[in-house]
Amino acid sequence: MVPNWIEQRAALTPNRVALTYKEDRWTFLQLANRSKEYAQQLKNQGVQTGDRVAIYGQSSSQLVMVIFACMQLQVEMVMLNLRLSKRELSYQIEDAQVKKIIVQDELMKQLPEVDVEFVQFSTIQQVCEMAVPVNSWRKDSTMTIMYTSGTTSKPKGVRQTVQNHLASATSSLYNTGLIEDEAWICTMPIFHISGFSMLCKSILHGVRIDLYEKFDEEKVVAQLIEGSATRMSVVAVMLEKILSHLEAIDAKVSPRFQLALAGGGPIPKAYLQRAAALHLKVAQTYGMTETSSQTATLSNEDALRKIGSAGKALMFNEIKIEGTSEPFVHGEICIRGDHVTPGYIGQHAHLPTTVDDWLHTGDVGYLDDEGYLFVADRRSDLIISGGENIYPAEIESVLSSHEAVEAVGVCGLPDEKWGQCPAAFVLLKKEVSEDVLRAFCEENLAKYKVPKTIHFVDELPRNGAGKMMRRKLHELL
Template sequence: MSRTIAELTRGHDAAAPAVVCGDRTLTYGELDCAADRIARALQVAGLPPGARVAYLGLESVDYYAALLGCARSAMVFVPINFRLTAAEIGHILADSGAAMLIADAPLRDRLDGLDGVVCVDTARFADWYSGYPAEPPVVRIDADTPVVQLYTSGTTGLPKGVVLAHRSFFAVREALAVAGENWIDWRAGDIGLIGIPGFHVGGIWWATQGLGAGATMVAMPRFDPATAIGLIRDRGVTTVCVVPSMLRLMLAEPGAERAALASVRKLVYGGSPISESLLGQAMSILDCEFAQIYGLTETGNTAVCLPPDQHYPGSPRLQAAGRAYPGFAVRITDERGDAVGPGRVGEVWLRTPGHMVEYWRRAEATAATLVDGWIRTGDAGYLDPEGYLFLCDRLQDMIIVGGENIYPAEVENAIAGHPAVADVAVVGAPDERFGERVHAFVAARSEVSARELFVHCADRLAGYKIPSRFEFVERIPRNPSGKILRRELREPLWPTGIRRIG
């Protein structure tokens, strides 16, 4: 059993397809050879172990070859969100100190000031490394060697580089194997769909899980719900990993019928809260097992899971994030960092062997987040007596109305249950009397009035939690991982100079 990304392709059928994307496929043998050649090419280019190699482009088979090549040469792979602005990309390149950039030409051409960075066009990437021997370089690599540096979404400021070691991608698999649990399992012949982009921890983690198991992993250049449905149907996809917003878009497609999705045996979802109505719709269409995962980039992706045996109609835990994997731990703390008992809301702390090495070149931020082996998540939640974690919201997103704490996710779940609502986001807005008021942004799929939504909420929420205003919009802004960009929604509501509560 491999313990590093460098070993992912070892021991599998060389003729079996490893990665499929668009019209290109790499078998395990081809991916193995490409990784060795890329590792050699990086060394010949003069990059030492620990050098940062950035990748800016749409998903492709080359993306995964580059990841393995970096892993085998003890270098650190830095995938960049291709949707970012030139300024944001420039920040990541400068902050990471990337020595090389592998990029799609149209994206690279937007950037200036790349002095000192070796640039390779993805269209010529295979030509660049193909002449080198398919022999892995001799370098020291172990479970604690840094291998990936992912940049947080930056919803509250400039993104930070989260450095993850090889162990981050194997901690869950090893824990489940030791405990004999199959919450997230892989079987012979599995075909996995990579719904989450590779520049997000969920995407790269899911890909490594499948490749480590010898599965065929199917990726899309960029996520498209109709394409995703077609790939599941035509390629017989058996395992899927998506965020709830992607699942919502997929199920809205005309082709999202039980027959088209019959090959799926397990769907893993996470990355943002899911509404009861969406989960119910998914469970009615997909005849498969469901597993919800919760974690952060800083925890190496998932640290908590709601296993398949808790996904059934009427389950009291369908709104839980789940419980910690065997050997992992969750605790809820008060403002002083002291643990609180079941039922009390506080900050969620996670302890996982997959936690980050550090925030790149940010010692103070690292010390503030990684405390005695625990990751402070910044999320608010509580534990039930059996240890299941229920999330309320991000601590900084909490709305305080007349001294009462309101978590947006609770209000959003209530509103999302209305059949006319396609998507919803709730934020706090200034209020002279109560300090804040609840403001809802609603993207509707059919005609509905604010009055109808108010009446809908009145049966489900305490009066002080019901939005004082429903603002109808075409779409809810979200980042690539599906998280609501609340800051973008809040800004116009708060006059310059007024303190933003919560």
């Protein structure tokens, strides 16, 4: 058991600013009290400790208070991705078997019709008495559930426990330390592990979160120049926009800003060099939904000496390369630590997450002679577009269901803006236009998963056993 984080933080630093959003700000005590009011309203709507609910809302102060209310009740939260199609949302809602869906009023029309009761934000914003919070949390209790695509077309619901989030925040603190008036810029969606992990760090470390509804490079750059925040998380496309804006206005980052953690895929070497010239400290990271955010991080002092590396395992985390102890030998990356998920839910609940305590990531990489991790491939076929993970099998499954499609292969092609974008290679059984297939994808996939290009081909590359070789698809161009 561990003490209720929110209540303990409010007792330790009640008057410290915890959250800013647009022009408003809240202290830890104000957030704790408001979250207990929200918790009582949730109880009035039939939500009880141990229930599983889905949450669907844009990053905002309202969403933070809804999340904190669920934490006060120790409710399992299924974080729904706003970028998913109704078809994808329907699958996750049904697979998770949630009791309620807590939804931002303005987003109701984006949700599918499902046999689950909706609770709108406006219903629980009404001021009422405060709920009595759960004083102690079980470490093995599931706090969040986030879906991540697997090697099949069906995403897996990953459990993240109180212990997982606690371990992740603790190892991060040992890596970065704290300075006076610490503050994180949060432009990552809270439904992502990177965004949610910042909320956990805020409570556990007692630091302020400057929350953005969406990424705004002009406002972020203004904060970097004035030094009003100390850290943030970025993906490559965000970092490039920040760098371009700094260069355009001929400005450099304040020495008060400590670090930008860069994840969601490899960061181009040129970005790191440009960042160094602008006094922007960047640390590359490696992590996944199954590890509740970071597992390894490259220290800033090694950023240029070890360009391309994701650094070393953070304190209490372990990394090994399956089948070898020799440096520079490629193999599957395996991870061990208290931050690793204990399991999945729904139709994948039977799948083990570890073998002999090690999480087999499916990612290929190596450790150099100093123990620095280099990720060669984030799974052999994974496409990383603007920090989003896209699995070809999921797109192939949708396109294959179209009546005009005989077979399809999907791979990632280089893209200047997003790093990679999915491209589809389609073998037809009857005539159909590219526009029709793209519209079909848009109906059934999140926007970022829709192929940027669709190519009609006479055959797909296969091996002797008839298995399609995705790595050969780009040669068809």
